[in-house]
Amino acid sequence: MASRASRRLLKDFLLKRVTSTPVSSVRHFSSSSSSETAPKIPHFSKKGRLLTGVTIGLVIAGGAYVSTVDEATFCGWLFNATKLVNPFFALLDAEFAHKLAVSAAARGWVPREKRPDPSVLGLEVWGRKFSNPIGLAAGFDKNAEAIDGLLGLGFGFVEVGSVTPVPQEGNPKPRIFRLRQEGAIINRCGFNSEGIVAVAKRLGAQHGKRKLDETSSASSTSNNDVKHGGKAGPGILGVNLGKNKTSEDAAADYVQGVHSLSQYSDYLVINVSSPNTPGLRMLQGRKQLKDLVKKVQAARDEMQWGEEGPPPLLVKIAPDLSKEDLEDIAAVALALRLDGLIISNTTISRPDSVNKSPVAEETGGLSGKPLLNLSTNILKEMFILTRGKIPLIGCGGVFSGEDAYKKVRAGATLVQLYTGFAYGGPALIPRIKAELAECLERDGFKSISEAVGADYR
Numbered sequence: 156m157a158s159r160a161s162r163r164l165l166k167d168f169l170l171k172r173v174t175s176t177p178v179s180s181v182r183h184f185s186s187s188s189s190s191e192t193a194p195k196i197p198h199f200s201k202k203g204r205l206l207t208g209v210t211i212g213l214v215i216a217g218g219a220y221v222s223t224v225d226e227a228t229f230c231g232w233l234f235n236a237t238k239l240v241n242p243f244f245a246l247l248d249a250e251f252a253h254k255l256a257v258s259a260a261a262r263g264w265v266p267r268e269k270r271p272d273p274s275v276l277g278l279e280v281w282g283r284k285f286s287n288p289i290g291l292a293a294g295f296d297k298n299a300e301a302i303d304g305l306l307g308l309g310f311g312f313v314e315v316g317s318v319t320p321v322p323q324e325g326n327p328k329p330r331i332f333r334l335r336q337e338g339a340i341i342n343r344c345g346f347n348s349e350g351i352v353a354v355a356k357r358l359g360a361q362h363g364k365r366k367l368d369e370t371s372s373a374s375s376t377s378n379n380d381v382k383h384g385g386k387a388g389p390g391i392l393g394v395n396l397g398k399n400k401t402s403e404d405a406a407a408d409y410v411q412g413v414h415s416l417s418q419y420s421d422y423l424v425i426n427v428s429s430p431n432t433p434g435l436r437m438l439q440g441r442k443q444l445k446d447l448v449k450k451v452q453a454a455r456d457e458m459q460w461g462e463e464g465p466p467p468l469l470v471k472i473a474p475d476l477s478k479e480d481l482e483d484i485a486a487v488a489l490a491l492r493l494d495g496l497i498i499s500n501t502t503i504s505r506p507d508s509v510n511k512s513p514v515a516e517e518t519g520g521l522s523g524k525p526l527l528n529l530s531t532n533i534l535k536e537m538f539i540l541t542r543g544k545i546p547l548i549g550c551g552g553v554f555s556g557e558d559a560y561k562k563v564r565a566g567a568t569l570v571q572l573y574t575g576f577a578y579g580g581p582a583l584i585p586r587i588k589a590e591l592a593e594c595l596e597r598d599g600f601k602s603i604s605e606a607v608g609a610d611y612r
Contacts, residue, residue, distance in 0.1 A: 226269050233266040237581045244580075249331040249340070253577070257296055260304035265581055268309035273592035276311075278604050280546055280568055281467040281494060283385050283421055287311040287588055288603055289559065292550050292571035293395035293424065293471075294342075298349045299357045306390035309584045314571065315354070316395030317426045320411045322350035323399055326431060332514045334523070338554060339509055340574050342501070343519030345431040346397045351415045358394075358419035385421035394420040395471070400432055406447050410454040417455055420466045425451060428473035428500035430520045436473055441483035444470070448491050467494030474499035474530045474551065481533070485540035495546040497571070498537055499530045523574035527552025531565050538566025538608050554579065556590020563591075566608040 244252045259265055276287040290312035291305055299315040306313050325347025332341045348354075385391045396412035398405045409425055417423055425447065427438040438447055448470065455465050470493060472484060488496060501520025508525050509515045530551030538547060549567030553559050554575040562570045576583060591603075600606045 230266065230269045231585070234268075234582045234585055237266060241578075241580050245335070248329075249333050250328065253295075253331065256577075257301050260296075260301035260308075263304055263307075265304050265308060267307040268585065270585070272309070272311075272588060275592050275595050275601065276588060276603050278568070278602065281422065282463070283391055285311045285391055285569070286389075288563070288567075288569045289584065289587055289591070290314060290391075290393075290548070290569055290571045291576060292573040293317055293393070293426070294344075294573055295576070297347065299354045299361075299394075302358075302361060302392060306392075308581050309588065310390055312391035312393060312421070312569070314393035314395050314424065316424070317346050317348065317397030317429070318351055318354045318394065318412060318416065319346050319348040319397045319399045320351050320402075320408050321399050322353070323348055330519070332517050332519070334509055334512050334514050335578075337509045337512060337523065337525055338574070338578060339521055339523030339525050340577065341514060341517045341519045341521050343431045343517070345400065346429065348397065351412060354394075355415045355419070358416065362419050391421045392419070393422045393424060393469075395424040395426050397426050397429070398432065398435065405435075405438060406450040409447065409451050413451055413454045414458070417458065417466050422467040422469060422494070423455070424469045424471050424497060426471045426500075428471050430473070430475075430501060430503045439472060439476070439480065439484060441487060444484060445487045445491065448487065448493060452491065469493070469495040469497055469548070471497040471500055472533075474502045474526065474533050475504060476533065478536070481536050481540060485537060488541060488545055493545060495548060495568075496537060496541075497548040497550055498534045498567075499526075499551050502526055502529060504529070522551065523578075524552050524554060527554075527558060527561075531561055534562060534567055535565040535611060539611055543608050543612070553587070554583075556587045556592075556594060559587055559591050560594040560606070563603065563606050564608070564610045566611065568604075568607050 244256065247255065272287040276289075278285050278288060287309075288311055289309075291310050291314065293314040293316045296302065296305060296313065296315045297317065299318075302313055302315065323346065326343050326345035330343045330345070334340065394412075394416045396409050396416070398408035402408050413423060427435055427444065427447070429435055438444060448468070452468060455468060458465065470484075470488070476484070484496070487493070501522045503520060505515050505521065506525045506529070509521065515521075531549065534547060534549050541547075543566065546568040547566050548569045548571055549559075549562030549565065550571040550573075552574075553562065553570060553572040558575075559570045559572075572583075572587075575587075579586075595603060595606055598606070600609075
């Protein structure tokens with residue numbers, strides 16, 4: 156296939172060179188007298204011919220290389236090549252770089268993973284099959300613009316949002332700040348969102364396209380084949396719900412999100428832990444959380460669902476919680492049979508490792524490497540408090556397969572990253588999966604599920 160593509164590229168290139176030569180110039184030369192001196196070729200034309208020759212040579216050489224390697228090798232080369240772009244993004248304003256990355260993924264200008272995931276990473280959660288446990292956290296694709304491109308990078312699942320009922324701009328800019336040496340980011344975006352209507356339109360269009368693709372490919376697919384993925388196609392899609400800044404009824408905002416977006420979601424998340432929306436974290440209190448979850452569950456369950464049933468409902472919590480707060484959340488989660496918890500959001504604290512940076516004084520939530528130990532400790536506490544009965548998603552500070560493995564052993568069934576992806580780019584994803592598989596095999600685990608909570612069982 157790669158060979159055919161390279162030959163087609165060469166053919167198109169040569170065709171363009173031929174058709175780009177003006178016919179009038181050919182006729183003019185042929186009608187000239189033989190005694191006339193041929194016009195001297197300008198200097199730039201010589202350069203042009205040299206450039207053309209070099210380009211053709213590169214195309215032929217590239218085509219020859221592509222034709223001699225297998226698809227897996229070529230795919231690995233493409234992912235590694237993205238490392239060359241990272242320094243360019245580092246020169247850009249943080250928020251502009253973020254928008255550019257989302258736009259590239261939305262247009263398919265990112266590599267697509269063709270290699271199968273290591274079998275040891277496959278697992279089933281909530282009756283849904285994940286080809287691997289590594290996901291992209293909410294906040295990257297806030298408005299569901301690039302789901303297909305992001306899942307194509309090899310994530311086992313992608314979470315979009317947070318999505319608010321009514322469009323809102325969020326907090327004033329600048330609102331995203333890099334701490335490069337510390338591998339961290341501070342943001343105070345404040346739920347900037349295009350709103351439920353815009354996101355529902357995109358998700359609906361994608362859902363319809365996927366159904367059409369499934370219908371067209373049904374004849375060529377064996378009924379015995381195991382299909383990984385969910386409503387978004389090859390991977391699992393989560394939708395993170397938020398509330399509007401000026402809303403006086405938080406429950407109504409989340410209920411509206413459920414009614415509009417749950418039909419397109421493999422799981423839903425109630426985000427009550429962003430530090431950038433005033434009063435939001437108060438919803439993590441025992442009574443407030445219990446009342447909120449009850450109303451959202453009721454809204455979900457009153458809808459009509461097919462054989463798959465309603466999407467699981469999760470709550471995303473903060474890392475800045477006391478032992479008493481964690482006990483209250485665990486009690487609510489167990490009592491109401493919550494489907495899962497995401498641990499954790501960004502922190503308002505500033506660990507010693509970042510205090511020396513002048514950027515650390517900026518208001519907002521801190522994510523990245525400094526959050527790893529804090530979020531993993533909260534994860535461990537929640538795994539113990541819930542007695543391993545509730546699936547937990549570990550999030551915060553994941554930059555390597557070893558980091559992901561720490562989350563898994565601390566109790567995470569699934570793992571999410573964001574800041575690591577922002578710094579490492581697409582090449583980080585296959586590396587994390589390979590390293591995680593090596594960790595599992597090194598310690599004698601036959602599957603990722605066997606390692607969940609291994610340190611605290």
